[in-house]
Amino acid sequence: MSLKRLHVLFDDDDILLDAVKEIVKSKIYIHEVYTPFPVHGLDKAMKLKPTNISIATFIYGCIGFTVSILMMNYIMIVDWPQDIGGKPSFSYIENMPAFVPIMFELTVFFAAHLMVITFYLRSKLWPFKEAENPDPSTTDDKFLIDMDSGSNLSKTKSMLKKMGAISIKEVKE
């Protein structure tokens, strides 16, 4: 029997999680799971790789930190040092306490904004992007698994029904 694509709806997150675990155990490929809220443990059950976005954010923060230091060093020490209230204007380190607030703020600024941009790009979120959830109720109160049928369609269907699926639809690829 040829592989078919199934869209399976559930109405409970715990039932969904058990179903996903069962499907993975049966070695049937899950393309995607659409849920109205984050289901704790779902990404692990689907064997999704953990996200590296926080590591990227740390790097972005380091970039912000560096940018702030380079900027203020150039502006206040190298290009146009001035005697402002007697503050040491020829050495970055000596004047550093005054620069800390901006060093901190730019670190946070770069980390936060570059992280969010990375998130949006990686998850393909931007204005005018069309939504891709097959069933609009998956943002309301239903959960959808987009999966292969496996080699035995009827066996898969009966397993899903037993696990609590409320509807199973065969879809064109």
Place this chain on the structure above:
Amino acid sequence: MNNPLGKMAINPDVNVRSRGVMEKCSLCIQMTQKVKLDAKKEGRRVRDGEFKTACSESCDDNAMVFGDINDKESEILRVKDGDRTYRVLESIGTKPNVIYQVKIRNSKKI
């Protein structure tokens, strides 16, 4: 103002600002710059007494002295380190660049 009399009244080298700009005494920075530039062009150091402000120059009684406190032989340094010197709100420690001298009173009473 655009006549010899008017030009004397306004700050040389500086145009009149538009509304909304706060300005205060700049200790005639333009005159200071000119003195430095002239000395540089002539290849010499600035002499004591060359640095002037409009007010110090025009005062008949030499009540105001202006100069470079980094110059070890300047009159201003002598004044600054003298006995009569005080600054406004000296205890705060902001060391303003405008210093005053105590009035000499010709009497034994304080």
Place this chain on the structure above:
Amino acid sequence: MSSHYEAPIRKPLVLGDKSYGDISNDIARPVETPPNIDWWIAFSIAMAAFLWGLGCMAYTLGTGIGTWGLNKTVGWAWDITNFVWWVGIGHAGTLISAVLLLFRQKWRMGINRSAEAMTIFSVIQAGLFPIIHMGRPWLAYWMFPIPNQFGSLWVNFNSPLLWDVFAISTYLTVSLVFWWTGLLPDFAMIRDRAVKPFQKKIYSLISFGWSGRAKDWQRFEEVSLVLAGLATPLVLSVHTIVSFDFATSVIPGWHTTIFPPYFVAGAIFSGFAMVQTLLIIMRKVSRLESYITLQHIEMMNIVIMITGSIVGCAYITELFIAWYSGVEYEQYAFLNRATGPYWWAYFLMMSCNVVSPQIMWIKKIRTNIIWSFVISIVVNVGMWFERFVIIVTSLHRDYLPSSWTMFSPTFIDIGIFIGTIGFFFVLFLLYARSFPVVAQAEIKTILKSSGENYKKLRDK
């Protein structure tokens, strides 16, 4: 089954017999139904105030700062008071979203969306003041370090006023993205049930195509956590930097190291009070009492009580140190505050900020909606007067008696302030009818653990 267990001693955070679908319906209802007459009345009043304020700002722009009551001695008055007041209010939203997330306080979920909205709208108001108080606001871009033809004349990075520019810009933009990112799944919920084509188009646009994929949720959760981690030090640092505007000066009553923690505590204090004011009304009008429960009101009151006590402690510390230091300028500054020509402002500040939150120790008061609302207004009035007292009393009589003078506001000063209040409410009222005002996706994650019906079943 997976663990949705919550100890029975915890009160439910979602009341009634709600299902996931009910949550969607309840939160979508204010967006999908037209507003009633009360909304229109409130909106008209807010809009009128906003337009009046806009007129006053335009007059200031065209004629100059001379239209305000400022003078040589009192160079800052209502402008900076309002700026600090609005920035302070904003900090509560970030604290609720970020700090309470890090502390895993589930009660934040009913209120964080609206609290963050409040933050964005109040920081917008705050940001108006540095711009309109400039003599030449059309040159505001000179505040940024942009290479230029004046020999590249740069900004002064030693100045707390510039630190403010960076801090407030960072705070506004980071709060905005935190809020908007959290909104994406909720906009998607409205998009997917929208029937009217215009509504569908708009919510499709602003939901950025959110589809609720598992990988997206995984990233979403991580991003929320990291943003919370980044926003938490922002709450502390931004108002600290604002306090530096005063603390780094030499004026008695300003030059004191207690300002950073005092200002931050004060900001959270006034911010939570404003959240209370807004939510007590909104929960009734939008019928969200199941999500913004009495428990939420009480928790916020407790925060108000604690931060109010910290502020009260700071006041007493200032007085003690003024006496103990022996510095006559500092001593006079506080004597003048309490007994000088602005004694009435000082009295208002003390009674509103120190006395009123203390009555929250009484459980009957802090669980009472009317009292909560009244105290929230009182606290915000008190906190405005605190900033006014700090700024104007310290400026109008500092070191040299020859400079002492009085300050009184012009109708432009007052008009601009009222305008910002109007603008704030215009934004909030629009938000309340077009945005999902409760983080419904988050609430759904705690329905099984903290929903009243589920708890009842479990605790049988």
